[in-house]
Each structure stands twice: as C-alpha cells, then as structure tokens.
Amino acid sequence: MDQQVKDLINNEITNNEVCLFMKGTPDAPQCGFSMAISNMLKILEVTYKGVNVLENQSLREGIKEFSDWPTIPQLYIKNEFVGGCDIVKEMYENGELKKILENKQIKFKK
C-alpha cells in the first residue's frame, strides 16, 4: 500500500474518535450498507467522521488492505477496527455497541 494512503488512514482514525469509512457521506450515503451504519450512529447520537471512499480510489482499495477486510463500510472506534455492516448491526442489536462506546468513553444517547 502507498505510504501516503496509509498516512491518510492513520490520520483519520487517530484524529476522529469514531470514524466510518463509507461509500458516500453521512448526509448522502451511496450504498445501503453504509447508510445502515450511519443510521445506527445517528440514532445513538454519536459524533463521527464519515470518510467517503468513493472520492479516492486508492483509499477505497487501501482501507481494505489496511484493515485486512474486503468490504466497505468499516467502522473504527478509537483507532480500533470494530467491524463491517453485519458485525456492527449485530452489536447494535445485542447491546454490545453501546458497551464498546461506554468502555471507550465515547458520548452517546443512552
């Protein structure tokens, strides 16, 4: 992977406590899976940064290699890869997502 892309990803996940690599933007997601995670974060009133991978082809490929994960969206909380759409949805439904937010001291609606 390009060092520039690696630096870009590292910057995003370091500077944003909750960072979602997605297709489209939080206001206009371009894919149903990206929209799903976006909506869950909005319902929980979590402040997050949405990084639109459609604007940058090398980022779109780079994030897959960086996380060793073949799909987008990808959710990072405090520098840690939490999962893609299926895992985050499952965690949202069984309450684990709230637990992680709490443990990592991220503000959300309880």
Next chain:
Amino acid sequence: MAMDLKEIEALIKEALPDAKVEIQDLAGDGNHYSATVTSREFLGKSKIEQHKIVYNSLKGKMGNELHALAIKTKE
C-alpha cells in the same frame, strides 16, 4: 459478474467442512446474498476473526464478483 449460490456454499464448506451453511439470494439477481454459517471452528474467536474465515474461504471473490454477502456466524 454474478456468483451462483451453490458455488458460494461449496467454497465455504471447503474451508469449513463441519459448517452448516444457509444462503439466501436476497434480490434474486445472483449478486446480493445473505449467509448464515454455523461451525465449531468459530469457538473462542472474535466476530471479526469469524467473518474473516468466511471471507477468506471465498478466495478474494468478496468485493469483486460478489458484491454483497451479508454474513452471520454462529458457533
């Protein structure tokens, strides 16, 4: 390019011989599937690791030939 349901099931079972695999073609277009995979191999592994095992069994097809595969893993 789309993928056949049987092909997906065969690839997963090749990697996880004990797995019970249930696949649904969500949109009927050969491109949007959901798979529930139950295997003892998942015991003691995190969700991320479990999903990676399934992704790896698909040998790079995920995100390429296969646009969307919702995965649910059970131990």
